[in-house]
Amino acid sequence: MxxxxxxxxxxxxxxxxxxxxxxxxxxxxxxxxxVIIAAGVVLVQEAxxxxxxxxxxxxxxxxxxxxxxxxxxxxxxAGVVLVLVGLLVLLVALKPRRRTHVHVDGEADLWIxxxxxxxxxxxxxxxxxxxxxxxxxxxxxxxxxxxxxERPEDVADAVQEAVxxxxxxxxxxxxxxxxxxxxxxxxx
Amino acid sequence: MTRLLVxxxxxxxxxLALLLVAGGLLLLDWRLDTVWHLPPxxxxxxxxxxxxxxxxxxxxxxAGVLLVLVGLRWLVGHLPRIRNSEARLSASSGxxxxxxxxxxxxxxxxxALTSDLVLPEAHGHVREVRGRPLVQLEARCARETDVADVxxxxxxxAGDVARGFPSGDLPLRxxxxxxxxxxxxRAKPTRARVQ
Numbered sequence: 001m002x003x004x005x006x007x008x009x010x011x012x013x014x015x016x017x018x019x020x021x022x023x024x025x026x027x028x029x030x031x032x033x034x035v036i037i038a039a040g041v042v043l044v045q046e047a048x049x050x051x052x053x054x055x056x057x058x059x060x061x062x063x064x065x066x067x068x069x070x071x072x073x074x075x076x077x078a079g080v081v082l083v084l085v086g087l088l089v090l091l092v093a094l095k096p097r098r099r100t101h102v103h104v105d106g107e108a109d110l111w112i113x114x115x116x117x118x119x120x121x122x123x124x125x126x127x128x129x130x131x132x133x134x135x136x137x138x139x140x141x142x143x144x145x146x147x148x149x150e151r152p153e154d155v156a157d158a159v160q161e162a163v164x165x166x167x168x169x170x171x172x173x174x175x176x177x178x179x180x181x182x183x184x185x186x187x188x
Numbered sequence: 189m190t191r192l193l194v195x196x197x198x199x200x201x202x203x204l205a206l207l208l209v210a211g212g213l214l215l216l217d218w219r220l221d222t223v224w225h226l227p228p229x230x231x232x233x234x235x236x237x238x239x240x241x242x243x244x245x246x247x248x249x250x251a252g253v254l255l256v257l258v259g260l261r262w263l264v265g266h267l268p269r270i271r272n273s274e275a276r277l278s279a280s281s282g283x284x285x286x287x288x289x290x291x292x293x294x295x296x297x298x299x300a301l302t303s304d305l306v307l308p309e310a311h312g313h314v315r316e317v318r319g320r321p322l323v324q325l326e327a328r329c330a331r332e333t334d335v336a337d338v339x340x341x342x343x344x345x346a347g348d349v350a351r352g353f354p355s356g357d358l359p360l361r362x363x364x365x366x367x368x369x370x371x372x373x374r375a376k377p378t379r380a381r382v383q
Binding site: 007016017023025026028029032033035036037039040041042043045046047048050051059064066067068069070071072073075076078079080082083084086087089090092093097101103107108109110111112113115117118119122123165167168169170181188 | 193194195201205207208209212214215216219221226228229230235236244245246248249251252254255256258259265315317318324325328331333334335338339345346347356359361362364
């Protein structure tokens, strides 16, 4: 089953993009903005220092400190850290926005979270007579149900049908696995 | 966030990353002396001479103020936007404009979507997607409902909105989340009834 990424639009209008999470790069913008503001403040302070309004120049002190500096042993770890941080920032900047919802077929532009599908699947599986324990995991592409029963062969089809019918219309694969239920403390 | 702002953030992130990597490689090469053969002692005499020029304070002041303004504008762009709550309908003409109070449509849509057995909680708000308003209804489904029931409920509301605005001026989207977690669900593992 395919997963839709856009919703069906009104004729003559482009389809709207599907719901997505904020990009990981969203915090990079404010961070860079703060760096830019800090640089601006340093430059203004530098001008005020040169005009004699304030006594010490921050930029002048920094440049004087750099002039004559030697490549000490600290340079290698500092360089490695800078390269690693740079690569990390690059990954964050390029990371695509995560899709948050699964499209549901129908007349409405309807999207549902994998968590909601998981809850519905869990409730459906729990409602099948003979099922003793249920665990469900879900993603944007699949919902996996694990049901434990004393006679798994008797409940497998019923669980499959209950879950599939409960999630019908959502663009996800449903897989059900049944196992034999062993009560806690039972002899294996 | 607008797409332009997201793109700006990405570009800024890439530039920042490249600067960090370049700075790191420069530091490593300074110490290891393998590629550029940089002098072992840093000399930035030309830079020190530049900041002593007569014109430097004026240039630094102008550049500093510009940088602060750009940074503040960028930060403000990340704050939640106060949107225009009205949308212009395409049926407007030279004889008059038709403007729609979109939040009231969102509230009415959420109210119509709410149903104890299918979607017990719903609220609506208006977003701007690609420069046009989108009524977005966000709901929580009931634990016992079916996806098909949710789709029927959403189709009902979408149909009402489509009938009210047949030109498609006001697209509607429904987002459904999981039911609220009950305390007893968190306290112990799932146990189904055995008959």
